[in-house]
Amino acid sequence: KAGVTQTPRYLIKTRGQQVTLSCSPISGHRSVSWYQQTPGQGLQFLFEYFSETQRNKGNFPGRFSGRQFSNSRSEMNVSTLELGDSALYLCASSLEGQYNSPLHFGNGTRLTVT
Amino acid sequence: GQNIDQPTEMTATEGAIVQINCTYQTSGFNGLFWYQQHAGEAPTFLSYNVLDGLEEKGRFSSFLSRSKGYSYLLLKELQMKDSASYLCAVGGGSYIPTFGRGTSLIVHP
Numbered sequence A: 001k002a003g004v005t006q007t008p009r010y011l012i013k014t015r016g017q018q019v020t021l022s023c024s025p026i027s028g029h030r031s032v033s034w035y036q037q038t039p040g041q042g043l044q045f046l047f048e049y050f051s052e053t054q055r056n057k058g059n060f061p062g063r064f065s066g067r068q069f070s071n072s073r074s075e076m077n078v079s080t081l082e083l084g085d086s087a088l089y090l091c092a093s094s095l096e097g098q099y100n101s102p103l104h105f106g107n108g109t110r111l112t113v114t
Numbered sequence B: 001g002q003n004i005d006q007p008t009e010m011t012a013t014e015g016a017i018v019q020i021n022c023t024y025q026t027s028g029f030n031g032l033f034w035y036q037q038h039a040g041e042a043p044t045f046l047s048y049n050v051l052d053g054l055e056e057k058g059r060f061s062s063f064l065s066r067s068k069g070y071s072y073l074l075l076k077e078l079q080m081k082d083s084a085s086y087l088c089a090v091g092g093g094s095y096i097p098t099f100g101r102g103t104s105l106i107v108h109p
Helices: none
Strands: A006-008 A011-014 A019-024 A031-038 A040-051 A053-059 A062-070 A074-078 A086-095 A109-113 B002-003 B008-011 B018-025 B032-039 B044-049 B052-056 B062-066 B070-075 B082-093 B098-099 B102-108
Touching: A006 A086, A011 A019, A011 A074, A011 B018, A019 A086, A040 A062, A040 B082, A040 B098, A040 B102, A074 A086, A086 B044, B002 B082, B008 B018, B018 B032, B018 B052, B018 B082, B018 B102, B032 B062, B032 B070, B044 B062, B070 B082
Parallel strands: A011 A109, B008 B102
Antiparallel strands: A006 A019, A019 A074, A031 A040, A031 A086, A040 A053, A062 A074, A086 A109, B002 B018, B018 B070, B032 B044, B032 B082, B052 B062, B062 B070, B082 B098, B082 B102
């Protein structure tokens, strides 16, 4: 079974631009969540989608948004990029998004904002 | 709110045993996860505890005490490949676990 696939692996953008990241979950997984990982803050939760609906949202500004398609693939968008948005963005899928469901992570997208 | 604490860094010798602690204060509790993350790679699931006690899985064991808000990950017979970051994550009131900042484990010969 293929794992979680994230594209692209690396991105370099300048301040003020916007960016879209893509995530394909494991086949059959309906829950997709997004995390921002930085050395100082660790893994910070952005949002979670389940069956095309945003079910949970973290404490990030509205510049961060996402969506999920009917095939469970998900995209995340960041508008008006700031230097502080430089981070590794990880997508994770789980089968049913239940309390005891382990997360399966993709290798992430490394975003650098200059 | 959620508060999860784990040591930033630990070092150990190949062949030894190391215990990585995690303490938490959460509103609601629906289990505790441990993940391993090698540098430049995705985190991978190691264990899940929801009841008190020790869960053993090969060289790795995880312990939970809900009354103390405490867990540890025990790694036996350390190997060089165990050098990685170990993430403690607690499931609170929602389906989404909150992660600690991770413990970087360095195993030296």
